[in-house]
Amino acid sequence: MLTTSVLRTHLLAAGLAGAVATTRERSLRRHRLFAARDPRALLGLEPEHPWSVPQLLALMAGACGACPDPGRRDGRETIDPALTVSALDAFADRLALAAARRAPVLFGTGHPRSLLPFYAGLAAALAAAGCPVLTPGYGRCIEVTTRFGVRPYTMSYVRGVALVREAGAACAPGAPGAHTHSPLPVRVALAAAAGAGGPLPALVIGDHGWLCGAGQLGFDAMGPADADDPAAFVGQAEGRVSLAVPLDDALRPGAYRMLTRYVLNRACLSQ
Structure with a gap:
């Protein structure tokens, strides 16, 4: 059985939690964009309340473990591994509930190069x-x-997981799809x-625009x-995103393999 202690050690060693690759400068920039309601940072969410940068930092400190001090402007962002483990436990419990109900599920990712195998493992187990x-x-x-202007993409599915590809792009092996924050997919x-x-999904599992866009439309999303x-995390605080799991979402695919094992074991869905 994969224990929480082993998982925590992996989260820190892989850089999924602890001091992550995300820079403080990049994080503060995204917080400022969100506070200004820039669509690039909203990810399809329409906040009910105004959020200042200090309020966002306080929220992220509680939900993610990031530093709440707006005066800290450099270095690497931090994610509390205890918060990641707790969220993964809740994630697994929600998977178990969906499996027990044989609920229809939709998977989608804007981070296919990192997270596609993670989602695909969950999709196979639920199927x-x-x-x-x-x-x-x-x-x-x-x-x-996009930052390069409006570009056409095509919706595709790989192992049950939705993603987008540039229209007309060759579907070469090792090229799973495009990175996007957009809620349009x-x-x-x-x-x-x-x-x-x-049928409509009883549960949407995804990141970026898939997570926030589905939650904004009233779907159970995590x-x-x-x-x-x-x-x-604002979506979670305001009650539209069911669950946001704090972790670095842009690492090599192998870094997430243990997360798949952990949540499937806890959900009693391991093959």
Whole structure:
């Protein structure tokens, strides 16, 4: 059995928690953008209340373990591994509930190069337990605003996990999809599911725009969020995101393998 002590050691050794790769400068910049309600930082969330940078830092200190001092402007961000473990426990419990109910689940990621294997392992386990793993909107074109202008992307699914690829891009091995913060993919997927007569997901598991965009639309949504993603934790505080798991979301895929094992073991979904 994989213990919480072993998991905590791994979180720190892999850089998933503790002093993470996210810089304080980058984190503060995202906090300022969120406070100004810049769509690049909102990730599809529409906050109910105004949030100042000090308020966001206080929130992130409690939910993530980041430093609350706005005067600290450099160095690396921190994530409290105890908070990560606690959130992963809650994540596993929610997975177990979905499996027991054989609930339809939608997976999606804006971080496919890092998190695709993590989600794919969960999708396979839930499918084996009888949960429909949904794939609505496959092949749909989505125009996403990027720093390079508006670019067309295509919705795709890999091992049950939604992602977007640049339109016309070759689907070469080792190129799982594009990195995006946009909530448009989850909106397109959910609209496609509704347009086809369902089923709609009882649970959405994802990051960035998948997490916040689904939560904003009233869906039960949970997933990982980094120390520079205040939107996920504001969504959780305001009751629209069901669960945000604090961890570094941009490491090599192998770093998340133990997390998959841990949550599936706790959810009694291991094969």
